[in-house]
Amino acid sequence: MSSRPVPKEASSQPHFLQFNNLACETAGGKVIFATDEWFAPARNLLKRDPPEFIATSFTEFGKWMDGWETRRKRIPGHDWSIVRLGVPGIIHGFDVDTSFFTGNYAPYVSIQAACLDHAPCFSLDGDRTGMAASPSQFEAVAQLNSDGWEELVPVTVLKPGYSDSCHNYFSITFPQRVTHIRLNIYPDGGIARLKVYGIGNKDWSTVPGKDQVDLVALVNGGVCVGYSEAHYGHPRNMIGLGRADNMGDGWETARRLDRPKILKVDKKGILQVPGCEWAVFRLGHPGVISRIELDTNHFKGNFPDSCRIEACNLTKDEERTFLLNQWSSDNSPNWRILLSPQKLKPHHRHFYSGESVMGCGPVTHVRLVIAPDGGFSRIRLWGQPVSTNLTRPQQTSKL
């Protein structure tokens, strides 16, 4: 299987950017408190779409800004907000993105984290008067007292939001489950986006033994651990919540340049092409997959011609080795066929069960292979979680 070299700028970025954004609004992330939202509300921090700047756009409060922006403080203290993660999990890094905040960006930041599975839910949306929070809201916030919170990022200088300096990356080693993030800015100012990169952490003890679970879902701890190409959209989008709003919320590759000039199909109508693209996912829990959904929602002129799915069992150490080698064909896991090559339809939910799904036994990883290229909206892999004591696979298929 041929793959493309990773673009230079992609390989120089921190590895944690490949994980899921646990705070994103599309993952269910919510801002539950902010000390001040005068110029722009803190919920903007969690938007999925990239920040925008509209030079001519003003509101009654000042310049319209696509982020969280507080007033210039004339009293003691600093501004802060609390984010409830959409998917509680283990955090590997942050991106504090100051895009377009240049003369008004927050000059310093610190980030704290807590696991508050039973914290109250409330919001300050639209409150722009006085000091923003009413006494009752402050009382509720007192339950979220920050004293016991872990400091994941100490007070740090931020860079302004010019295109070459707007990303402020923080790599984190904190192996505990987090449900809430407290973003402190000093003393005030604006931040465009807060991205909290990590992997969902589900309490599997609450899942009844016989239940079928989507083992690859973001909410169940699934994560993309490698891919050949992601020009227009990252494969992690395929394991997101619900159905996608548009093509942007899916995996989309560039058109492969090695496609023949004149295309031909085989007897099953599958295109005869030399190359393909692939994405590897680690399941949230090892399991036996028995039902598959592949959704090409919104991909109408650019859905893949066909796809197959492979699966394997890997230990953490084995995964690390394959990851370091970028899952290359010279050093690849023993993939077994879970779903044989299937011709795909545009903008369509494809369901496979029964004999269409091959018995692979318990597996930890899957690889979706698409030919020759194109876009995919969602992948769902329902199965039964099983213990991690796995047998070794026999049947192989190389990258």
Ligand SMILES: NC(=O)NC(NC(N)=O)C(=O)[O-]
């Ligand atoms: N031009 C500005 O952005 N001014 C102020 N901010 C907004 N959003 O109006 C400020 O100085 O903080």
